[in-house]
Amino acid sequence: MSTTDHSRPGSAGGADEPGQLHGGPDDDYSPEQLAAMDRTELDRLGARYDGVEVLHVEPVAPPGSPLDKRNTRQVTLWFALAALFAVAFVVVYAGSGWFLPSWMWSTGSSTWSALYTPMLGALFGLSMISIGIGLVLYVKKLLPHETAVQDKHDGSHFDRVTTGATLMGGLDASGLPRRKLLAGTLGLLGLAFGAMVIAPLGGFIKNPNKGNPLGTTPWADGLRLLRDDGTPVRPGDQVAGSLATVFPAVPGGNKAYDAAVMLIRLRPEQVAALVIPPGQEDFGYGDYVAYSKICTHAGCPVSLYEQETSRILCPCHQSQFDVTDGAKPVFGPATRPLPQLPITVDDEGYFIARGDFPEPVGPSYWNIGRVS
Amino acid sequence: MATNTVPGPRVGQPTSLAGKAAFEVDDRLIVAGPVRRTLNKVFPDHWSFLLGEIALYSFIVLLLSGTYLTFFYDASMKEVVYDGTYAPLRGIEMSAAYESTLNISFDVRGGLLMRQMHHWAALLFVASIVVHLLRIFFTGAFRRPRETNWFIGITLLVLAMLEGFAGYTLPDDLLSGGGLRIFSAVFLSIPVIGTWVYFTVFGGDFPGEVIIGRLYILHVLIIPAILLALIALHLLILVKQKHTQFPGAGRTEHNVVGNRLFPTFAAKATGLLFIVFGLCAGLGGLVQINPIWLLGPYNPAQVTAGSQPDWYIGFVDGGARIFPPWEIVLWGYHIPPVFWGALGLPGLMFGALAIYPVLERVLTKDTASHHLLQRPRDVPVRTSLGAMAITAYVVLWISGGNDLIADKFDLSLNAMIWFGRIGFLLLPPIAYWATYRICIGLERHDREVLEHGIETGVIRRLPSGEFIEVHQPLGPVDAHGHGELAYGGASVPKKMNQVGGARRAIRGFFTPIEEPAEVQRQAEVEARGLESEQASRELTGSGRPSEGGRPSEGGRPSEGGRPQDPRD
Numbered sequence A: 001m002s003t004t005d006h007s008r009p010g011s012a013g014g015a016d017e018p019g020q021l022h023g024g025p026d027d028d029y030s031p032e033q034l035a036a037m038d039r040t041e042l043d044r045l046g047a048r049y050d051g052v053e054v055l056h057v058e059p060v061a062p063p064g065s066p067l068d069k070r071n072t073r074q075v076t077l078w079f080a081l082a083a084l085f086a087v088a089f090v091v092v093y094a095g096s097g098w099f100l101p102s103w104m105w106s107t108g109s110s111t112w113s114a115l116y117t118p119m120l121g122a123l124f125g126l127s128m129i130s131i132g133i134g135l136v137l138y139v140k141k142l143l144p145h146e147t148a149v150q151d152k153h154d155g156s157h158f159d160r161v162t163t164g165a166t167l168m169g170g171l172d173a174s175g176l177p178r179r180k181l182l183a184g185t186l187g188l189l190g191l192a193f194g195a196m197v198i199a200p201l202g203g204f205i206k207n208p209n210k211g212n213p214l215g216t217t218p219w220a221d222g223l224r225l226l227r228d229d230g231t232p233v234r235p236g237d238q239v240a241g242s243l244a245t246v247f248p249a250v251p252g253g254n255k256a257y258d259a260a261v262m263l264i265r266l267r268p269e270q271v272a273a274l275v276i277p278p279g280q281e282d283f284g285y286g287d288y289v290a291y292s293k294i295c296t297h298a299g300c301p302v303s304l305y306e307q308e309t310s311r312i313l314c315p316c317h318q319s320q321f322d323v324t325d326g327a328k329p330v331f332g333p334a335t336r337p338l339p340q341l342p343i344t345v346d347d348e349g350y351f352i353a354r355g356d357f358p359e360p361v362g363p364s365y366w367n368i369g370r371v372s
Numbered sequence B: 001m002a003t004n005t006v007p008g009p010r011v012g013q014p015t016s017l018a019g020k021a022a023f024e025v026d027d028r029l030i031v032a033g034p035v036r037r038t039l040n041k042v043f044p045d046h047w048s049f050l051l052g053e054i055a056l057y058s059f060i061v062l063l064l065s066g067t068y069l070t071f072f073y074d075a076s077m078k079e080v081v082y083d084g085t086y087a088p089l090r091g092i093e094m095s096a097a098y099e100s101t102l103n104i105s106f107d108v109r110g111g112l113l114m115r116q117m118h119h120w121a122a123l124l125f126v127a128s129i130v131v132h133l134l135r136i137f138f139t140g141a142f143r144r145p146r147e148t149n150w151f152i153g154i155t156l157l158v159l160a161m162l163e164g165f166a167g168y169t170l171p172d173d174l175l176s177g178g179g180l181r182i183f184s185a186v187f188l189s190i191p192v193i194g195t196w197v198y199f200t201v202f203g204g205d206f207p208g209e210v211i212i213g214r215l216y217i218l219h220v221l222i223i224p225a226i227l228l229a230l231i232a233l234h235l236l237i238l239v240k241q242k243h244t245q246f247p248g249a250g251r252t253e254h255n256v257v258g259n260r261l262f263p264t265f266a267a268k269a270t271g272l273l274f275i276v277f278g279l280c281a282g283l284g285g286l287v288q289i290n291p292i293w294l295l296g297p298y299n300p301a302q303v304t305a306g307s308q309p310d311w312y313i314g315f316v317d318g319g320a321r322i323f324p325p326w327e328i329v330l331w332g333y334h335i336p337p338v339f340w341g342a343l344g345l346p347g348l349m350f351g352a353l354a355i356y357p358v359l360e361r362v363l364t365k366d367t368a369s370h371h372l373l374q375r376p377r378d379v380p381v382r383t384s385l386g387a388m389a390i391t392a393y394v395v396l397w398i399s400g401g402n403d404l405i406a407d408k409f410d411l412s413l414n415a416m417i418w419f420g421r422i423g424f425l426l427l428p429p430i431a432y433w434a435t436y437r438i439c440i441g442l443e444r445h446d447r448e449v450l451e452h453g454i455e456t457g458v459i460r461r462l463p464s465g466e467f468i469e470v471h472q473p474l475g476p477v478d479a480h481g482h483g484e485l486a487y488g489g490a491s492v493p494k495k496m497n498q499v500g501g502a503r504r505a506i507r508g509f510f511t512p513i514e515e516p517a518e519v520q521r522q523a524e525v526e527a528r529g530l531e532s533e534q535a536s537r538e539l540t541g542s543g544r545p546s547e548g549g550r551p552s553e554g555g556r557p558s559e560g561g562r563p564q565d566p567r568d
């Protein structure tokens, strides 16, 4: 017999009638047999096919009994509450600013607007939680408590062996293990293709070593020290023992992440105790010193200046720097002193920088000691 | 096989409209079989199995509330001048991202609720993952064959934390900008490639103009997509492998005892979904979180004291705080301490978590498959290792807030740092030792009760004048009156009313809310149910202490057991 049936073009032959429907059970149970079973029997039958046995069913309160009525009432109540909260939510949400006071918040506005978000959250939450409680109570009070047990199977040996045969059969058929050159080429292709696909990620890469972006800041010789509002500072503006944050007089100077400087006017006893790092003897001006505000640990702006101890504290991880000792770290995780900015005063009597910091500002990195 | 040819006969065909429709659907999709298998799937019934569900549901809350936020949020670092509802910030220069977050808070009706709900759900999400993980760890649910899911779980936790961090950065307020700045220093600290990573991530020097946009696409598309795929895989594997269960009556390595998916489990799970959702909404409305308008836009020269990251980043912060100022310098190349504190410690922690199942398998040579859970006391070494890890984590976490603690309790900040440094080294071994002792003690007590019975509190005087306490054996006893039950890994009842020695208490806080007669009736029904069950069911002889218990009691097989005659 030929394998194709020429009376039906496109057919690969074989009988033109459906085989068994979906396997197993349909052969074991005829529609008539199934029709003769009641719903529970059918349920249990199906469950058995899924490896599930219902061990024990604890019935609920008999329908119509006082207990049943009370349970039903309870569950209904929670769902009714949920509906009420939902309606209230919609009323508050949509009604504010219409027939209720406005929800928009502004200084000195009504308490309604201050309560708006809490009300919405409470109503939304209560509605959802009521639904949740209603459902849980439904299970506990109105559904029969059923205990079922389901079989747990390990992998099937049959499945493993047959699947493995199919896979390896395919590999055999491809002849790849034999066709060494082809297989090798495919391997190389895989590598090349992978490289091609990830190559466009190169668009992300930026060279950190072009110029010395990490080692330089906007500070330069002759730049005035400006306050955040752009006004220049002159000696005498600050009382001894105080600290001012200043920025370089360039556009965006007060937004640059590495430019903030603390201009500190030392008290006489601090000046007496001052230890100046070698090479930086002329960095200060009178009783003024200027240090980078950027913590050498992880880059937070250090900001809490404790006059009595001459320490500057970084609020992020509590590194402490001693302003009378070259802003060296004296406690906490920071390892490098805050770089000092060389300052002087220009012809008009305002503070200016005499150049950039002598070393990189902010957190350390791999080649911090190599560049610059 | 042509026994069952065309579905000609009308027998068994549905008559109701719903039935007909269902048959029509199945004619086309052939789904009746898989649907039935799904509905019949049995889920064990124990509260600790809800933890993973809580994580799943908070993720759903995040997806929904987050999608809402995307319609109003503008991930741009363009400078704008604020001119919105919130008067104190009017006229201030800020990024468009910060402005749009302010607008969500003040100008979108219900927007603040959504923002706060999103944030609370994020905290709950990570928290429930962590507690879920601890449950898996301490009960040994990660053992073969579930190592894959353990590993996926760890990946989910790491991604959830990164996702949370990215989200936290989006508002671009002072707090989040400060956090990002520290993050940038962490990138910078990586040996060899640090500066390259830093420039690549920020598209140049910090902060640049692209980072918010990049974090945004990570936050709303890439990480959620990976999370979603991994969660789907996690659940698929779970369904394939089926749940673990605690040992108990009728529970074996080869079955699952509990409720079928439909209707019981489905209704309960949906209930929990609503409760989690409601909780997030309630918190989001009632408890303010991340009031970004108070501190203003990010400014690299400003910082606030006592600023705190979200709770799950706290331990990284703590690590950065207590790590000593050791900068390694080799031939002019630097490895700063941030690297160890903020990358090394978390890396170590997650690395250890990830390989733990393999490690335990190799060290204990236990390569068998396990589907029954262990009680933590029965695996003292693992439990103590867990306690040790938790202690180390808590020390780091407390150190992350040490400035607040120092401030509140008027302690020296430096003392808090030293507490963190010494505590991190000293407390974990102590925790190990203490936990080990407790586990052994609990184990011994279990064995003792099995051997000698429950203390009844009844004192009897023997003819010899000696006083003894009457013990209630839990099962058959040998000639010497010693219990013959072996310990089977399930909880051992230790009180008389756990074995039905007393009627359970009538419920009610101020006044009884139950009829004593009704309680009595229930008790009788239960007892009858037990007897019939015991008669009909062949028990698997795994030596559980109270095999008479109904399996439905979810981890408390003791409650069903009936007392035997007391003995002296």
Ligand code: HEM
Pocket (backbone or CB within 6 Å): B059, B062, B063, B065, B066, B067, B069, B070, B073, B101, B104, B115, B118, B119, B122, B123, B125, B160, B163, B164, B165, B166, B167, B168, B169, B170, B171, B219, B220, B221, B224, B227, B289, B290
């Ligand atoms: C899966 C875990 C997620 C976590 C842990 C998470 C966490 C966060 C956090 C902590 C914030 C800061 C909220 C604040 O302003 O206080 C945030 C913001 C945001 N999230 Fe998510 N989120 C997640 C998923 C999503 C998803 C799936 C979307 C959208 C599809 C999304 C969209 C947003 C948007 C647009 C913002 C910025 C608006 C704002 O800050 O108010 N999030 N996220």
Ligand code: FES
Pocket (backbone or CB within 6 Å): A295, A296, A297, A298, A299, A300, A314, A315, A316, A317, A318, A319, A332, A333, A334
């Ligand atoms: S950033 Fe200053 S101590 Fe970490």
